[in-house]
Amino acid sequence: MAVFTPIELDDISHWISEDFNIGQASEIRGIHGGIENSNFFLDTIQAGKKQEYVLTIFERLSAQQLPYYLELMRHLANKDIPVPKPIENHKGEILFSLKGKPAAIVSKLPGLSRLQPEAKHCAMVGEMLAKMHLAGKDFAKTQENLRSLGWWQKTIPLVLPHLNTSQKDLLTHELATQEAFFSSAAYDTIPQGASHCDLFRDNVLFDTQGSTDTSQDQLGGFFDFYFAGTDKWVFDLAVTANDWCLADNKQDLDPERLNALMNAYQAVRPLTKEEQASWPLMLRAAALRFWVSRLWDFYLPRDAQMLTPHDPTHFERILLSRRSL
Numbered sequence: 001m002a003v004f005t006p007i008e009l010d011d012i013s014h015w016i017s018e019d020f021n022i023g024q025a026s027e028i029r030g031i032h033g034g035i036e037n038s039n040f041f042l043d044t045i046q047a048g049k050k051q052e053y054v055l056t057i058f059e060r061l062s063a064q065q066l067p068y069y070l071e072l073m074r075h076l077a078n079k080d081i082p083v084p085k086p087i088e089n090h091k092g093e094i095l096f097s098l099k100g101k102p103a104a105i106v107s108k109l110p111g112l113s114r115l116q117p118e119a120k121h122c123a124m125v126g127e128m129l130a131k132m133h134l135a136g137k138d139f140a141k142t143q144e145n146l147r148s149l150g151w152w153q154k155t156i157p158l159v160l161p162h163l164n165t166s167q168k169d170l171l172t173h174e175l176a177t178q179e180a181f182f183s184s185a186a187y188d189t190i191p192q193g194a195s196h197c198d199l200f201r202d203n204v205l206f207d208t209q210g211s212t213d214t215s216q217d218q219l220g221g222f223f224d225f226y227f228a229g230t231d232k233w234v235f236d237l238a239v240t241a242n243d244w245c246l247a248d249n250k251q252d253l254d255p256e257r258l259n260a261l262m263n264a265y266q267a268v269r270p271l272t273k274e275e276q277a278s279w280p281l282m283l284r285a286a287a288l289r290f291w292v293s294r295l296w297d298f299y300l301p302r303d304a305q306m307l308t309p310h311d312p313t314h315f316e317r318i319l320l321s322r323r324s325l
């Protein structure tokens, strides 16, 4: 994440001790890594013991949009899906205001990201993703994926002037293909529900159980639900596959990792015939979604301390690879 809105301990100490039951704030540290929100590790001391939380200040999402994400995390956590649990204040609220922006405090998950995943990591992620989809079936709220087709249609004209001719052609052709796909009868038959929509390697933690290698790794949890939405579950799986199952050339799919992800997912929730048929176009949709957002972040950047933009060309290559399948 980046830090767009700096926060000091003095800004929150009184608020934490007065409004919550999590002890006294003892330290706050800006987190480097993501690109959307201002995130901080927040330590407190409660009954003499250190407790760890994550404080997020939302930079783009509004107080109207946020209840979906926070309630979804609470719903999933209550069903034993390992996700950050929003912390309630004394009034039972989970959405607050800090420095004039919406903010939340969530539990800190254990572990670290595995950026060079083995097939077994892909399998753990596939299994938990399917369990998460099923656990979200009775989640009452719905909210569209705010980075889906409507957003691509609005954003692509903003980035096109920055691209060369072949990039422009690729982007406009793929958008036209996806528009036709989204409006097809087949698309309507594909099951949907609460989806993470950004389940990249850096949004999953593995608990290493104290081991220095990967042998004991257990899933620590999924986090960063702030791109979640009601979407096709198989789109969520395609987003995940495009990041977790890359071959050494960083663009093609690696059969071993992909099989591990898909088999583990389908052991919990087998894909329907319609989902199977949609898979090639879903992989392309998932590649397009992140090519567009990376272009947008790259060419129309915001001010931030500690911001590291992601490379858009990575998803241009992934899209080309998926189109050649």
Ligand SMILES: Nc1ncnc2c1ncn2[C@@H]1O[C@H](COP(=O)(O)OP(=O)(O)O)[C@@H](O)[C@H]1O
Pocket: 001, 002, 031, 032, 033, 034, 035, 036, 037, 038, 039, 054, 084, 106, 107, 108, 109, 110, 202, 203, 223, 224, 226
């Ligand atoms: N609940 C959490 N538990 C543990 N670490 C977290 C948690 N939430 C965020 N982090 C850490 O903060 C970093 C940035 O968070 P992220 O959600 O990716 O930022 P952004 O909201 O900007 O996308 C992550 O890479 C991770 O290290």
Ligand SMILES: N[C@@H](CCOP(=O)(O)O)C(=O)O
Pocket: 001, 033, 034, 035, 036, 198, 200, 202, 203, 224, 290, 293, 294, 310
């Ligand atoms: N996963 C996306 C960017 C979203 O940033 P995150 O830090 O919130 O995951 C990408 O890689 O483009």
